[in-house]
Amino acid sequence: xxxxxxxxxxxxxxxxxxxxxxxxxxxxxxxxxxxxxxxxxxxxxxxxxxxxxxxxxxxxxxxxxxxxxxxxxxxxxxxxxxxxxxxxxxxxxxxxxxxxxxxxxxxxxxxxxxxxxxxxxxxxxxxxxxxxxxxxxxxxxxxxxxxxxxxxxxxxxxxxxxxxxxxxxxxxxxxxxxxxxxxxxxxxxxxxxxxxxxxxxxxxxxxxxxxxxxxxxxxxxxxxxxxxxxxxxxxxxxxxxxxxxxxxxxxxxxxxxxxxxxxxxxxxxxxxxxxxxxxxxxxxxxxxxxxxxxxxxxxxxxxxxxxxxxxxxxxxxxxxxxxxxxxxxxxxxxxxxxxxxxxxxxxxxxxxxxxxxxxxxxxxxxxxxxxxxxxxxxxxxxxxxxxxxxxxxxxxxxxxxxxxxxxxxxxxxxxxxxxxxxxxxxxxxxxxxxxxxxxxxxxxxxxxxxxxxxxxxxxxxxxxxxxxxxxxxxxxxxxxxxxxxxxxxxxxxxxxxxxxxxxxx
Numbered sequence: 354x355x356x357x358x359x360x361x362x363x364x365x366x367x368x369x370x371x372x373x374x375x376x377x378x379x380x381x382x383x384x385x386x387x388x389x390x391x392x393x394x395x396x397x398x399x400x401x402x403x404x405x406x407x408x409x410x411x412x413x414x415x416x417x418x419x420x421x422x423x424x425x426x427x428x429x430x431x432x433x434x435x436x437x438x439x440x441x442x443x444x445x446x447x448x449x450x451x452x453x454x455x456x457x458x459x460x461x462x463x464x465x466x467x468x469x470x471x472x473x474x475x476x477x478x479x480x481x482x483x484x485x486x487x488x489x490x491x492x493x494x495x496x497x498x499x500x501x502x503x504x505x506x507x508x509x510x511x512x513x514x515x516x517x518x519x520x521x522x523x524x525x526x527x528x529x530x531x532x533x534x535x536x537x538x539x540x541x542x543x544x545x546x547x548x549x550x551x552x553x554x555x556x557x558x559x560x561x562x563x564x565x566x567x568x569x570x571x572x573x574x575x576x577x578x579x580x581x582x583x584x585x586x587x588x589x590x591x592x593x594x595x596x597x598x599x600x601x602x603x604x605x606x607x608x609x610x611x612x613x614x615x616x617x618x619x620x621x622x623x624x625x626x627x628x629x630x631x632x633x634x635x636x637x638x639x640x641x642x643x644x645x646x647x648x649x650x651x652x653x654x655x656x657x658x659x660x661x662x663x664x665x666x667x668x669x670x671x672x673x674x675x676x677x678x679x680x681x682x683x684x685x686x687x688x689x690x691x692x693x694x695x696x697x698x699x700x701x702x703x704x705x706x707x708x709x710x711x712x713x714x715x716x717x718x719x720x721x722x723x724x725x726x727x728x729x730x731x732x733x734x735x736x737x738x739x740x741x742x743x744x745x746x747x748x749x750x751x752x753x754x755x756x757x758x759x760x761x762x763x764x765x766x767x768x769x770x771x772x773x774x775x776x777x778x779x780x781x782x783x784x785x786x787x788x789x790x791x792x793x794x795x796x797x798x799x800x801x802x803x804x805x806x807x808x809x810x811x812x813x814x815x816x817x818x819x820x821x822x823x824x825x826x827x828x829x830x831x832x833x834x835x836x837x838x839x840x841x842x843x844x845x846x847x848x849x850x851x852x853x854x855x856x857x858x
Contacts, residue, residue: 358389360535362398362559363542365405366552371398377532377561382448382682383668385720391535394560399567402527402558406498407573409553410525414495418472425521427548429465432458439509439540441670446534447508448681448722449632450669461513463805464823468517474828475522487840493832495523496575496599500568502589503538504581505531505684506635506744512538514809514822515578519831520545520554527556527574529564533684569593576830578822579603580637582742583768583814590817601830602817603637603810605742606770609763610640610799611785613756614647616775620797622656624775628799629748630664630726633683637815638771638793638800641743642732643750644759650752654730657748658707661726667716682715682722683745689722692745696727699738699749705730710746734762742768756781764790769812773799792816 360379362369373395378387394402413421432439440454447454477491499519503511508530516526530538538557545555558564568574569592576599579589586604593600610628612621628640645653667678683689693711700706706729713725724745732739732749739749753759763772773795774785782796792811795801803809803824810821820830 357387358536360389360391360539360559362392362394362402363539363555363557364398364402364553365409365556366546368539369398369401371395373398375560379446379533379535380685381445382684383670383721384718385686385722388445389536391532391559393532394558394564394567396567398558398560399564399571402556403498403568403571403573405553406525406527406556409551410495410498410523413520413525413551413554414497414523416523418475421521421523422469422471424549425465425468425471425517428517428545428550429462429469431544431548432462432465435544436462439537442536442540443508443534444669444681446536447505448669448684449635450678450681451672452677453632453681454669457507457510460802461510464513465517467805467823468521471518471521471828474825475832483838486843487838489836489838492835492837493522493828494835495832497524498574499524499526499576499578499831500574501526501528502565502568502577502579502581503528503530505533506632506637508534508537509541511580512541514580515827515831516555518823518827520550522828522831524831525554525556527558527568529558529560529568532559532561535559565589566592569598570596572596574598576600577602578830580822586817599820599830600818601810601820601822603822604815604817605768606637606639606811606815607642607739607742607766607768608638608640608771608773609642609644609759609766610773610775611644611646611756611759611763612649612653613774613776613778613781614649615777616649617777618649618653618656621775622653622660624773624797624799625653625657625748626660626664626726628773630661630680630746633680633724634746635684635744638802640773640799641747641749642739643748644753644762645750646753646756646759650730650750654707654728654750657750658728661708661728664726665716666713666723666725668718668721671716676716678716680726680746682717683724684722686722688745689724692724692743692747695738695741695743695745695747699729699732699736699747702736702738704732704736704738704749734765760785760788764788767814770815771795771801771811773797773801792821
């Protein structure tokens, strides 16, 4: 029997068991077995974490940009060499299949690579002779200690949206990962230490709401980056703002994919399946609503159903068998049951249940948190499967007679994270880009997550604060600007140049 592991905090460059008696269970979603316990922070651990980060951050901010960049480069190389280890941890605690886990690490690494260009990204401006003998320049400096509160669905990628830029810019980071899959955070902390990052610059604080509130309230934490559900994002934004912090809080989503009559329906069906069921639908950029425009509905639903029927649902840790799983379990039994309740509600409200994921025969342990891909047709906007962010493998098809009707449906939704349009008409795609009220848009691309040198984030109830993650906006979030105005006497009018050694007077 595999011994149960203990996940401690990471403070001042080493594992820190903490003094709090509170712990949480860590479970393998594919088996239902408890595999470890994670420490939950209390006031003492919160204070120790922030104090260590504050102390280390002073020297790190004073380090040269070149020295900081070398550490980030080394972290990047180590991550590339050992990403399989990280993916294995993610699969064991989150449940996503290995290919999804590796993809998550790769997308996070893009931000690490972007942060390697921090010398260029931190360059200021300079305007000489704005007035007689007066020059003006701008510089950007780190904030100090910054907190990152990340969700369970991407235990590596989401923290990496933030901490590479924060660290490269000269800040110290306190990461509060999800208690559901905490091991990835400690693994990355150890990798930072191996890369040469000074102790205390990257800290991991585990726990629940006590740890979250501790970071939101602490006077020495200058900024908070958060990703999670909209109600919690709004709470984080309001509470942290009340304490004078800079906040970027990314919330939930209900992402629509419009399929126009001129679209390649095979391409659209492939996209709907991958974007709706990848990572068991547990991602804020998942497509949860397909809007079939015109007479595309029957054919599109048939094509999606055919593809969905071929998916293998099972334990993502089973590799090398020739029949690896396409989709794993949901993260907890509670969440699995909540998603299943939406399947029941959708059928009761009158939607056509084309594929029922509750009947899935999974290639995994009987006690795993299994729910297969679910497909609804003839969904209408008042149904709970349409209005709520389900965060599971439930795909709803809504019928719309016209493009304008479909566009209005998207714009009326309270969320504005991501959306996509599938069409062969460039004019329709261009109009959609201009008119849709959503932050990230795909044209024949189902999940339009931008590259790291662009910024990630939505509109409306999908974002609280005005700064998106990574890209230029991320650099600006983790730094603050100064403008310096200088005047120096002109040697030609102030007694001439003096090239001799200075004299004592």
